[in-house]
Amino acid sequence: MSYNRDNVTWQSANGTWNIGFWRFEYTGDGTDEDFDAEWDVEYSHDGFWFLSTGHATPEAAMDAYCQEEPNPGMTLLIPQDDPQAADDIARYEALAADFKAKHGSSAYCLNA
Template identity: 45%
Template sequence: MSLNRENICWQSKDGKWSLAFYECWPVNDDDDDHDPEWDVEYGDQFEWVSTGHATEEAAQNSWHGANPGGGSVIEWSDSCTKVCEQLDAKAQSFLANQMAQAKLSRNRGW
C-alpha cells in the first residue's frame, strides 16, 4: 500500500542518516471528491523522526507505515552543511518534545 507523504532523508556531519516526515493536515475533507492522499497541506515541522542510522537505506527502512512514494535525500557535503544542520536541530527538537510529552503523560497516570 502507498500513501504519498512529504519526507526527507539526510546525512549528518557524523555520517549518520535520519528520516523525517513533515506534519500534514487534510484540506477540503468535506468535499465529496476528497482524496486523503493528495488533499493535504504540509507544514515545516516534523510529525515523525528516526535518527542515528548507519546508512541511508537503514534510515529509509526505519519507516514502517505506508510507502510514501519517494522523498528528498540530502547527503552531507560542504554545500549542504547548513541545511543538514538545520534538519538535525529540527529533529532533535522534535525528539526532545516527544520525550517531554511522554514524561508528562506518565506523570498524569493513575
C-alpha cells in the same frame, strides 16, 4: 494503505542517516466523496510528524518508516559532504532535536 508523504533524508556529521516526514494538515473535507487523504494535504516544513535517526544507510532510515507506513514515495536525500547542504542539514538537525525534546528521545512515530 500507502500514502505519498513529503520527507527528507539527511546525513549527520557523525555519518549516520536520519529521516523526517513533514507535518501536514488535511485540506479537504473527509466526509466529501472527492476527498483524497493522500493528496488533499498541505505540508508544514517547520517540523516533523515522523522522525527516525541514527541509521547506517539512507535505505535503513527509509525502512524504519516503511515498518510503520508503506510506500511513502520519494525522499530528498542530503549527504553531509554536499557543501551546498550545510545550512539545510543544520536546520534538519535542529528540527530533530526539537522533536526529541518535545516527545522524548525514544519518540519514533508521532502524529504531532
